[in-house]
Amino acid sequence: MPAAVSAAATTSAATAASATADSASATAPPPAFAARAASVEGSPVREILALTERPGVISLAGGLPAPELFDTEGLRAAYDAAFAVSARRALQYSTTEGAPELREAVAARATGRGLPTGPDDVLITSGSQQALTLITATLIEPGDVVLVENPTYLAALQCFRLAGARVVAVPCDAEGILPDALADIVVREQPKLLYTVPTFQNPTGRTLPAARRAAVARTAARLGLWLVEDDPYGELRYEGSDVPWLAAHPGAEDRTALLGSFSKVMAPGLRLGWLRAPAALRRAAVVAKQAADLHTSTVDQLAAAHYLAAVDLDAHIATVRTAYRARRDALQSALSRSLPADCAWSLPAGGMFLWARLPAGHDAADLLRTAVAHGVAFVPGAPFYATAPDPRTLRLNFTTHTPAEITEGVGRLRVALAEYGGLGGVGGVSAGGRP
Template structure:
């Protein structure tokens, strides 16, 4: 029997093509107004084999405690896969919150587990605080220069960013007081210990003065501390949150990325109860909670391994790498350059002589298979084009020496001015 013939009237193929289509609505203005991270773009350029990159603030992968972390994941799953692979509470698993509180207390800041929120990297903590504190148009104070992704987070929240004058030791307290009185900002964001990008550390007396300004004039403090455990010389300095006047107004951000592994994406936020609750609500809307299995593995690791001993070995390796970079800079950078000597962290901040532009120099450097990050993107307002950030943690001293030799050749080949 022949197949039945359809009696439906066919639609001409040209009809859809000739019908005008309305475009979708525009993206949110806050996304359109914030650029991508130049650091991430530079890292993409330097991923090819053979490039010695001083660009990214990357921990050395050969120093990861792979065996200890593997055992921690085995323990997390072995103790109860049904829990490890299930949803969890927004605040974080109790074991990890208690471990974070214990480590903070051991560093001189009495902390209870109920004061801690586990985050998906400390970067998420920044986003949660921006959501909880910043209304569009609010003024946010930042160091100049400062961590690039913090500028992105606050810009996405619609903040108006104002730079606080800084010198070689960080924030100038008198200048901060004047700006707070004039601008009436919502918060100050600061990386007071081994700052990104400069590597500088705010002295104890200035921390006390910043806390006093915040208390006297009414200001939230957001203290970001991803590098504080990576000290190579000198004595530890108490967190801002530990100073009188800062107790009820400081959000402290920490991370396991630099001392365990960044791939875990585990950070934490310590804050006063009201602010912590607001951050929990923001996190519920963002991702419900941080990965359960990663949290439990980290908690097992902290219980079964000696993280402080591991960090000690990492510090020894990074100290040697910092020293190799500092020893080689006089031969690599042109006469008249200047740089600092950080007591810890991951970065050296350098400034080239008059007539140089670090952004223009980068293309020549990459052609010589070496990379760095120009300093200009880290500034709020007018930038210093002669500055650059050099990270020393991802390469051995021998590789650092080769990278500096390449950088010297690139500078010699690059036209000045």
């Protein structure tokens, strides 16, 4: 072979080898995320909480219990008892269904509130949010229709959308779901389930009357519909009489998943919730939980069970109610004195939130930027809507701050409103649940 040809061949071979080496060392990007992960937005509530962590901001944004009202001594003693009785058990794996003594305590409290319940009816979960996730995983296929109130709990919307559900809003008024409209939508849309927070709803604070609950139960039984009743706030009543759970009404017995939580009445950091459901649905949820986390923290469950055995939780809740009622009233009073006459808001009989509406032409998300600059925060209402959001709405929490701090916060909000929109006049409308 001629020298020139040999050199060219050698160069070509070297180039090919180099290209092969470069190709071998190059990396390809990993596959794309699931479409549902890209299509569901993060929680603006969590983003706002991060925004308002700077000192001096009075945040009426979060749904946080008041930390100074936690029974820290009682809970510390409960953890000590859990370790004293059996540290090995407290630190060991447990059954998926939950610690028997905690299930018994949950069942006894549910029975005491008018819904006969046995321990075997209960699944302990890592917060009631997990209970909702388990029910969604068990019942919802991509493309299934889920019915919700409008507006509704933001994290429920996230949960259903991550599952690929098509979320449809049920018409509501100041008292909640309109039963006739619900029946029409069930016939038209053929949904899998209705999700509702019927008592002191998040975000509106409204409560569905007993007669409507009975009508919803009848509709579910007649037309074939699962009911998911979320009740994290039901024990935080400040006035009026308790309304029976939706699950307690005829027609709802074999089709209602009732979600409960210790977060608002004991401490959210425990991450303890529970699910009461018909046997077949509960068993399916147990399998879904095994795939999610095997079981809820053993030591936290045992501590909660010791706490419930040693402490009068109802007496503690009464103390919390007294404090929260004063804070709710302080917010109502401050709004009446400070907001323009063309603003409106609800006055909930319990729970943690007050729902407000600005005058026509105003946008709560725009107002928030001005409000934070003045040292006060709230949550704009638009993200809580499944469809057709009202940009004028906003949610105010009254549980985290003292009456004096709430009054100061509303004063700052008034200044922000004046700067944002030039609103005049004082004395908005308290609408008793209708903003």
